[in-house]
Amino acid sequence: MDPTCDISFAPGMDPAMHARVLAAPHFRRWHEGMRARFTLRHVMVRDAVAFGPTRMGFILVEADALHDGQPVPGLALLRGDxxxxxxxxxxxxxxxxxxxxxxxxxxxxxxxxxxxxxxxxxxxxxxxxxxxxxxxxxxxxxxxxxxxxxxxxxxxxxxxxxxxxxxxxxxxxxxxxxxxxxxxxxxxxxxxxxxxxxxxxxxxxxxxxxxxxxxxxxxxxxxxxxxx
The missing domain is CATH 3.90.79.10 (Nucleoside Triphosphate Pyrophosphohydrolase)
Known part of the structure; x- marks a missing residue:
């Protein structure tokens, strides 16, 4: 099963950014953690900003996720460590x-x-x-x-x-x-x-x-x- 099948992108986002978001180390770490520790139903990538041609910067996401069967607040700004x-x-x-x-x-x-x-x-x-x-x-x-x-x-x-x-x-x-x-x-x-x-x-x-x-x-x- 494709580990990114639960991810979509907001309408209007530059399609060229999609692959860069999916490859960004801080996004991948967060997504893997969410899948491991929550019931993750879906992730909407609302926006992303790249810092130059090779450096991915801020990624704004909204997760539809459950913990112990209860929904949790899902909006997060991913920027890395x-x-x-x-x-x-x-x-x-x-x-x-x-x-x-x-x-x-x-x-x-x-x-x-x-x-x-x-x-x-x-x-x-x-x-x-x-x-x-x-x-x-x-x-x-x-x-x-x-x-x-x-x-x-x-x-x-x-x-x-x-x-x-x-x-x-x-x-x-x-x-x-x-x-x-x-x-x-x-x-x-x-x-x-x-x-x-x-x-x-x-x-x-x-x-x-x-x-x-x-x-x-x-x-x-x-x-x-x-x-x-």
């Missing part, structure tokens, strides 16, 4: 510091969200994605290796509406003060993805007091301190 890194900068004569990115976030209508460096997996592993994002968002002169990354936890961010799980890591790095000064207020990001990022270097103990931020930033800080 992500990773973030709490960088703990250790420099002689200074308190521990960390690096935050400041960038625009349209979903919350904020042009200046302070948060930890992070990025989407796009089919890669947590560790390799973390290193890639740090290079893009912080800079290659801050040398972070896979052996430096320590896992804190993995959590779902908004399981009532989105499939995204995030792997939280930290890395303790011994640096000199000239590098710390070069990092402060550095502008980074990929212009091809319309990323315009400014780095903030702050005392680690000041992180809970930066104002409203996202869950990964506060949770990483608390989990890191719980390990000390």
């Amino acid at each position: 992500s990773v973030s890194v709490l960088l703990v900068l250790k420099c002689p004569g200074y308190p521990d510091r960390t690096i935050l990115t400041c960038e625009a976030r349209v979903p919350i209508a904020r042009p200046d969200l302070l948060a930890l460096p992070a990025g989407m997996l796009d089919g890669g592993a947590f560790e390799s994605t973390a290193l890639r994002e740090l290079s893009e968002e912080v800079g290659a002169d801050l040398r972070v290796h896979e052996r430096d990354l320590v896992a804190l936890t993995q959590v779902w961010l908004s399981p009532g509406g989105c499939d995204e799980a995030i792997g939280l890591y930290f890395a303790e790095l011994h640096i000199d003060e000239p590098l710390a000064r070069r990092l402060a207020n550095r502008q980074t990001g990929l212009a091809s993805e319309h990323e315009h990022i400014r780095l903030h270097v702050i005392d680690l103990d000041h992180l809970p007091h930066i104002g409203m931020t996202d869950a990964k930033t506060l949770l990483s800080w608390h989990l890191y301190h719980a390990r000390q």
Whole structure:
């Protein structure tokens, strides 16, 4: 039996997107999980957005599904998993510091969200994605290796509406003060993805007091301190 026989696409969706949705790793993982853990009667793919010719982005689905014979809410935004890194900068004569990115976030209508460096997996592993994002968002002169990354936890961010799980890591790095000064207020990001990022270097103990931020930033800080 075709495992995709219970899937249809909303009228008006670009037919060229159908195969890309069905092949997307985050869609396949979600669909297999639904078939394994629910009575899945049907999935309607309402819309999908691709990020370039090879990268599938957001997929909006509506599942007709039962659990213990009862219908469950079925609307979900599928976007795949992500990773973030709490960088703990250790420099002689200074308190521990960390690096935050400041960038625009349209979903919350904020042009200046302070948060930890992070990025989407796009089919890669947590560790390799973390290193890639740090290079893009912080800079290659801050040398972070896979052996430096320590896992804190993995959590779902908004399981009532989105499939995204995030792997939280930290890395303790011994640096000199000239590098710390070069990092402060550095502008980074990929212009091809319309990323315009400014780095903030702050005392680690000041992180809970930066104002409203996202869950990964506060949770990483608390989990890191719980390990000390």
